[in-house]
Amino acid sequence: xxxxxxxxxxxxxxxxxxxxxxxxxxxxxxxxxxxxxxxxxxxxxxxxxxxxxxxxxxxxxxxxxxxxxxxxxxxxxxxxxxxxxxxxxxxxxxxxxxxxxxxxxxxxxx
Amino acid sequence: xxxxxxxxxxxxxxxxxxxxxxxxxxxxxxxxxxxxxxxxxxxxxxxxxxxxxxxxxxxxxxxxxxxxxxxxxxxxxxxxxxxxxxxxxxxxxxxxxxxxxxxxxxxxxxxxx
Numbered sequence: 505x506x507x508x509x510x511x512x513x514x515x516x517x518x519x520x521x522x523x524x525x526x527x528x529x530x531x532x533x534x535x536x537x538x539x540x541x542x543x544x545x546x547x548x549x550x551x552x553x554x555x556x557x558x559x560x561x562x563x564x565x566x567x568x569x570x571x572x573x574x575x576x577x578x579x580x581x582x583x584x585x586x587x588x589x590x591x592x593x594x595x596x597x598x599x600x601x602x603x604x605x606x607x608x609x610x611x612x613x614x
Numbered sequence: 615x616x617x618x619x620x621x622x623x624x625x626x627x628x629x630x631x632x633x634x635x636x637x638x639x640x641x642x643x644x645x646x647x648x649x650x651x652x653x654x655x656x657x658x659x660x661x662x663x664x665x666x667x668x669x670x671x672x673x674x675x676x677x678x679x680x681x682x683x684x685x686x687x688x689x690x691x692x693x694x695x696x697x698x699x700x701x702x703x704x705x706x707x708x709x710x711x712x713x714x715x716x717x718x719x720x721x722x723x724x725x726x727x
Contacts, residue, residue: 536714547704547718548657589655595714601670602647602708602716604657 505530510592510605518613521582525608527575527592536595537568539577541588542607548591551577582612617641620705620719627695628727634691635722637705645669646688647716648680649704657704663688695726 510527517523529537537554552559554566554575565578575592592605620637627633639646647670648660661680662670668680677693688705702723706716 538715547720549718550715553715591657599670600714601659601662602714603659604649606654606656 506605507531507596507603508592508594508605510608512606512608514609514611516611516613517582519582519584521612522578522580523582523610524579525577525590525592525610527577527605529573529575529592529594529603531594531596531598531603532570532573533597534573534594535597537575538593538595538602539564539566539575540591540593540604542591543588548604551590579610582610584612584614586610587612618705618707618717618719620703620722622722623720624723624725626725626727629695629697631695632691632693633695633724634689635703635705635724636687636689637719638687639705639707639717640686641707641709641717642686643707643709643717644685645708645710646682646685647706647708648688648690649706649718651702651704651721653701661688661690695724697726700724700726 539551540548541551542548554568558567563580567576589607591607618639645664647662663682666682679691682688702721705719708716
């Protein structure tokens, strides 16, 4: 079983749609959680950290459920520029490693 | 100012050659990493250094040798390149355990022919 699992998609949605990505992780000792965004042929960039209380940054909302070992990202009012691959990332407190999911591809269509 | 910079951006080389990729960060971070992203887009950690000390060494062939002359630099040397080494290699850095999020360089696209 992969340490961090995501549905690879692709998710094809129209502009203005709301889309949600899910991620599960296997190591209960994980301590830090992030969503990264990677555009085609570019480096991954931090989108937002994920906190147990849930956090919001504009149109983006991240949630963490430690009991279920589940992380989500909600994007409201999708823009064409949101088209990218979204990577779920977990930091292990055991090893200190950042473990990346394989990413979920989002394509927003006009 | 580029926070994490790596060179070269593209590298095409023949099997059996030895090559190096350089990485520098000007963020004052303590920890630096090398990641490999294969054709299936999985990002896998290869090495991690903290203040010039190796702290993570994944199951990577010993043809790959990282070197950290100081905490702002982490270079990757690859001996006897093989076709399967073709991938994008990303350097990254993070501040410390309190601020663990990583910042990535633009990547080095290595093609072995």
